[in-house]
Amino acid sequence: MTSTQLINPATEEVLRAVEHVDVAAVDDAVARASAAQRRWARLAPAERAAGLRAFAAAVDAHLDELAALEVANSGHPIGSARWEAGNVRDVLQFYAGSPERLSGKQIPVAGGIDVTFHEPMGVVGVITPWNFPMVIATWGIAPALAAGNAVLVKPAEWTPLTTMRLAELAVEAGLDADLLQVLPGQGSVVGERFVSHPGVRKVVFTGSTAVGKKVLAGAAAHVKRVTLELGGKSANIVFADCDLEQAAATAPGGVFDNAGQDCCARSRILVQRSVYDRFMELLEPAVRAVAVGDPAAETTEMGPLVSRTHWNKVASYVPPNAPVAFRGTAPTGPGFWFPPTVLTPERTDRSVTEEIFGPVVTVLAFDDEHDAVTLANDTEYGLSGSIWTDDLSRALRVSRAVESGNLSVNSHSSVRYTTPFGGFKQSGVGRELGPDAPLHFTETKNVFIAIKEEQ
Numbered sequence: 001m002t003s004t005q006l007i008n009p010a011t012e013e014v015l016r017a018v019e020h021v022d023v024a025a026v027d028d029a030v031a032r033a034s035a036a037q038r039r040w041a042r043l044a045p046a047e048r049a050a051g052l053r054a055f056a057a058a059v060d061a062h063l064d065e066l067a068a069l070e071v072a073n074s075g076h077p078i079g080s081a082r083w084e085a086g087n088v089r090d091v092l093q094f095y096a097g098s099p100e101r102l103s104g105k106q107i108p109v110a111g112g113i114d115v116t117f118h119e120p121m122g123v124v125g126v127i128t129p130w131n132f133p134m135v136i137a138t139w140g141i142a143p144a145l146a147a148g149n150a151v152l153v154k155p156a157e158w159t160p161l162t163t164m165r166l167a168e169l170a171v172e173a174g175l176d177a178d179l180l181q182v183l184p185g186q187g188s189v190v191g192e193r194f195v196s197h198p199g200v201r202k203v204v205f206t207g208s209t210a211v212g213k214k215v216l217a218g219a220a221a222h223v224k225r226v227t228l229e230l231g232g233k234s235a236n237i238v239f240a241d242c243d244l245e246q247a248a249a250t251a252p253g254g255v256f257d258n259a260g261q262d263c264c265a266r267s268r269i270l271v272q273r274s275v276y277d278r279f280m281e282l283l284e285p286a287v288r289a290v291a292v293g294d295p296a297a298e299t300t301e302m303g304p305l306v307s308r309t310h311w312n313k314v315a316s317y318v319p320p321n322a323p324v325a326f327r328g329t330a331p332t333g334p335g336f337w338f339p340p341t342v343l344t345p346e347r348t349d350r351s352v353t354e355e356i357f358g359p360v361v362t363v364l365a366f367d368d369e370h371d372a373v374t375l376a377n378d379t380e381y382g383l384s385g386s387i388w389t390d391d392l393s394r395a396l397r398v399s400r401a402v403e404s405g406n407l408s409v410n411s412h413s414s415v416r417y418t419t420p421f422g423g424f425k426q427s428g429v430g431r432e433l434g435p436d437a438p439l440h441f442t443e444t445k446n447v448f449i450a451i452k453e454e455q
Helices: 023-042 045-060 063-074 078-095 133-146 161-172 187-196 209-221 244-260 273-288 308-315 369-376 392-401 437-441
Strands: 003-007 014-019 106-109 112-120 123-127 150-154 180-182 200-206 225-229 235-238 268-272 324-327 341-343 360-366 384-388 406-409 442-450
Touching: 014 161, 023 123, 023 150, 023 180, 023 187, 045 063, 045 078, 045 133, 045 161, 063 078, 063 133, 063 161, 078 133, 112 437, 123 133, 123 187, 133 150, 133 161, 133 200, 133 437, 150 187, 161 180, 187 200, 187 209, 200 209, 209 225, 235 244, 235 369, 244 273, 244 360, 244 384, 268 273, 268 369, 273 324, 273 341, 273 360, 360 369, 369 392, 384 392, 392 406, 437 442
Parallel strands: 123 150, 123 200, 150 180, 200 225, 235 268, 235 384, 268 360, 341 360, 384 406
Antiparallel strands: 003 014, 106 112, 112 442, 324 341
């Protein structure tokens, strides 16, 4: 049996080894999950709701433990990791209200009564990325369980620890051990088996667009439902009429959060030409002020990259001759450290067109609103973005014109569990989160009941 040695990205020390499951283990897990799902679905909605609330309470009792695990395994700053653990709890609590609200419809028809039911799909496979492990896992786990399904999770090989702990907490909360199972392993083994196994009725994948295309193609061969949340190259559009000081002060947080390892990172800053120079003057001190360091320290704002392999990928976008406007600072010595970096390239440079997934941002000038929208849409992605303007009409026009699933005006908000999240174009298929998320884990069944005419 193969395994992965987990490395602390801030120290390069070995944390532990995690053994991988094989295809036979996946098949066994599917069989056990299928039986557990039938038991779970037969429970009264109020009982399923109580189970999710108990799960949320168990997470709440272990917030500090989960946060510490994420700091060590992923290199997330402790403040961010605490927020992530709290988000897991909150998402579970939010969807605990869903089982008793998954009501169908009564549709007026001739000759009888027509009603619809939302039936659970069965076993759902969730494949998660390494950048926000426990948070993104819970985005699939919570609504799927609320809808009456069982869930199998394949965590990313580099960062599985918090997701593995969540499965343990679910059991401690009283859920069936087979209802939520975490299966560490290689994507080519576990992930591909999720896609090919006939007992897995839906696959939720978060990761790169390249792998997402493979998941989509494999699922198509089995007519299997999928939700895909993929890459991004989001634009932060800064118009001359905005609060320029605020736009510059908040821009680093919009791209350097989680060391830029965020599919929603505003990795292209587009600035109206008339205020470009002033914006850059304001941006430089904000970038240099980003506190990069020990993720266990309370004052740290940005930690290391997740691995040496990923560090090399990010560094390839900043060769010695790169048009670096300015950089922040980063520690030297052990750890996969990369300083916040601002580039001013040509519009066609690969740093502008490709997803870097690191603390590197490009700044480009635009002439007018039409040019800004054209530039923002000049990408195969369409996940997120920001628009900075004090003109409400412009904010609405540009919001409608930018081809992106999640936009914010005068802020960098991207994801709330109370609202739908997903991308346009090659950033994904389907939506996660929001009040309708449990419905995406159900099949609609229509039943017509004939009524005899009075004799």
